[in-house]
Amino acid sequence: MRYPPDHKARARAALLRAGTQSMKVSGFHGIGVDGLAAAADVTSGAFYSNFANKEAMLQAIIDASLGEPFLSDAEQGSKSERREKLNSFVAEYLSVYHIDHPADGCVMPTLSADVARSGTATRQTYERKIAELAQRVAELLDGADRERRAWSIVALLVGAVSIARAMPDTGPRASVLDDTRETIDRLISPGKSAGKQRN
Structure with missing residues (x-):
């Protein structure tokens, strides 16, 4: 049988x-090659002809x-438009929807631990991409220590989602997301006053 080009x-x-x-849902070890091929509606042979x-697929x-x-x-x-895109990115990242729908979200909260156990090539790809993300965030910040603040923003985003997903109760999860958002807002705009304090 001949296939199209x-x-x-x-x-x-x-x-x-x-x-x-x-x-993103099951983690690297939660699904095998046959399951990945079936999810894509291709054969296992097609998997190995590509990866x-x-x-190699994780990378x-x-x-x-x-x-x-x-x-x-x-x-x-x-820059102001891109700053607004950053604010939207942060809001969506720290949303309840992102917590409840990992398949539609970012790879970092689910797969960072798997990457840490992977080979050098995969870890180097991760390092390059996350450094690019931090650099793009830093370019949108004003004031001193932009790179340090950008890395803090990235780490807070990933950490908050990882922690919130592990919590069964909606109240504590909401606190994690809200408090992280306030902290990130101050990192984006250092002169911004702190949010309303909880009792």
Whole structure:
């Protein structure tokens, strides 16, 4: 049977989409090659014709997905417009929807620990992408210590989502998200007054 010229590229794209969603929900070890292939509606043979192994797919997922969609749009518009995009990114990241729907969210809260246990190439890809994210955030900040504040923002985002997802009760989860948002707001705008204190 002859396949169209773009068959392999389409199979790879389908595998990346399905693999990204599956791993964000189940983690690297929560699904095997056969499950990834089935989720993409391709054969296991098609998987191995596109990726040497499951870790190669993880590396490709990190390369394609980390920091998105913020990174793809980070250089469009004026600085004030891009700052507003950063604020929107933070708000969406720290939303209840993001906590409850990992398949639609960022790869970092779910897959960072898996990357830490991966080989050098995958970790280098992660380092490059997260450094690019921090740099893009830093470019939108004013005042001193922009790089330090940008790294703090990235770390707070990922950490808050990871912690909130591990909590069963909505009240404490909301506190984590709200308090983190206030802290990040002050890192973005250092002169901004602190939010209303809780009793």
